[in-house]
Amino acid sequence: METRIFFIAVAVILILYIYRNVRKNQISQDESILWMIGAIIILIFGIWPELIIKLADVVGIDYAPSLLFLLGCVFLFVFCFRNSQMLSDLKEKNKELIQDAALLDKRIRDLEKEMKQMRKEKDD
Amino acid sequence: MSVLMIIPAHNEAQNLPIVFDDIRKNFPEADILVVNDCSTDDTIDVIKQHPDVAYLNLPVNLGYSFAIQSGLKYAVQEGYDHLIQFDGDGQHLAAEAKKMYVYAMEKDVDIVIGSRFLETTGYHHSFFRRVGTGLFRKIIKMLTGQTISDPTSGLQVIKRSVFEPLSKIFAYPEFPDANLLIQLIYQGYSIDEIAVKMKNREFGESMHGGIVKPVKYMFKMFYYIIMVYFNNITGKKRRA
Numbered sequence: 001m002e003t004r005i006f007f008i009a010v011a012v013i014l015i016l017y018i019y020r021n022v023r024k025n026q027i028s029q030d031e032s033i034l035w036m037i038g039a040i041i042i043l044i045f046g047i048w049p050e051l052i053i054k055l056a057d058v059v060g061i062d063y064a065p066s067l068l069f070l071l072g073c074v075f076l077f078v079f080c081f082r083n084s085q086m087l088s089d090l091k092e093k094n095k096e097l098i099q100d101a102a103l104l105d106k107r108i109r110d111l112e113k114e115m116k117q118m119r120k121e122k123d124d
Numbered sequence: 125m126s127v128l129m130i131i132p133a134h135n136e137a138q139n140l141p142i143v144f145d146d147i148r149k150n151f152p153e154a155d156i157l158v159v160n161d162c163s164t165d166d167t168i169d170v171i172k173q174h175p176d177v178a179y180l181n182l183p184v185n186l187g188y189s190f191a192i193q194s195g196l197k198y199a200v201q202e203g204y205d206h207l208i209q210f211d212g213d214g215q216h217l218a219a220e221a222k223k224m225y226v227y228a229m230e231k232d233v234d235i236v237i238g239s240r241f242l243e244t245t246g247y248h249h250s251f252f253r254r255v256g257t258g259l260f261r262k263i264i265k266m267l268t269g270q271t272i273s274d275p276t277s278g279l280q281v282i283k284r285s286v287f288e289p290l291s292k293i294f295a296y297p298e299f300p301d302a303n304l305l306i307q308l309i310y311q312g313y314s315i316d317e318i319a320v321k322m323k324n325r326e327f328g329e330s331m332h333g334g335i336v337k338p339v340k341y342m343f344k345m346f347y348y349i350i351m352v353y354f355n356n357i358t359g360k361k362r363r364a
Contacts, residue, residue, distance in 0.1 A: 025294040030297075033344065
């Protein structure tokens with residue numbers, strides 16, 4: 001019973017922590033969805049630990065806790081992969097922005113040069 | 125009194141000239157801003173052929189909602205009083221937008237939504253759209269007590285007092301539909317609807333096509349709404 005309460009408490013704290021971060025704009029809603037799902041799965045297993053034993057039975061794993069580790073690994077794997085994906089996307093967009101800024105800078109310098117020339121011509 | 129039409133465009137080269145003609149003919153008072161969301165076709169050349177159209181050229185693809193938010197920032201910077209969200213795919217009609225704008229001015233409403241569901245308009249709805257819209261309508265009614273018949277409508281007239289804070293929010297939602305409306309109602313803004321006609325799109329693909337995308341959309345939307353609901357309960361973002 002104590003372990004059950006402990007796990008439920010951990011899950012609730014996780015959920016509140018994620019929620020607080022969303023509230024304080026430290027993580028976007030979109031990014032928090034997967035974490036929230038993870039925390040809710042922990043909560044579900046905390047409330048009904050029999051689920052994990054039944055699930056292990058279904059997939060034919062003798063030692064039920066190892067299924068827990070497998071699930072945890074898969075979840076983290078998916079999450080890390082998604083993070084890598086997003087990192088590539090961000091890198092690409094960042095590169096694009098830097099190049100764009102450089103091109104804009106060149107156009108502004110050209111404009112300034114032209115303006116100076118025009119002013120000179122006016123003065124002469 | 126100035127009004128800006130924000131048209132987010134991603135690969136709409138075929139539709140944009142029709143849209144421009146429509147606006148010039150039926151709503152000439154409105155200024156036009158196209159947000160070119162990194163189109164890969166010749167959208168940008170089409171826009172350049174129309175010197176009276178202002179445009180923002182996003183160097184990377186941001187997606188529909190962030191393209192709209194770029195437009196909001198422009199409207200704030202240039203000091204517009206009202207803006208109209210208008211789709212670049214030829215679905216929306218300028219005459220209807222004008223009707224909504226006049227209504228917003230007369231009744232002094234913060235947000236006017238162009239609804240396809242208030243009257244039968246002959247607009248073709250996909251199955252998911254109909255089911256989803258019905259569901260979100262019920263959710264909005266349940267959470268706020270207000271009836272909004274078309275929460276996914278992209279045709280909206282928005283007042284400066286609303287779009288100025290919207291242009292600044294962190295992580296503008298990927299899909300700004302029912303969740304944003306609920307949040308705005310909670311914050312005390314007035315929202316009204318009038319019936320509009322819309323055309324079925326002429327060229328190109330809808331952004332809510334397929335089966336995976338609508339499911340993802342529904343799921344995210346539920347999550348957003350739950351978040352908005354809890355934010356309201358724990359009450360901090362309320363407007364005085």
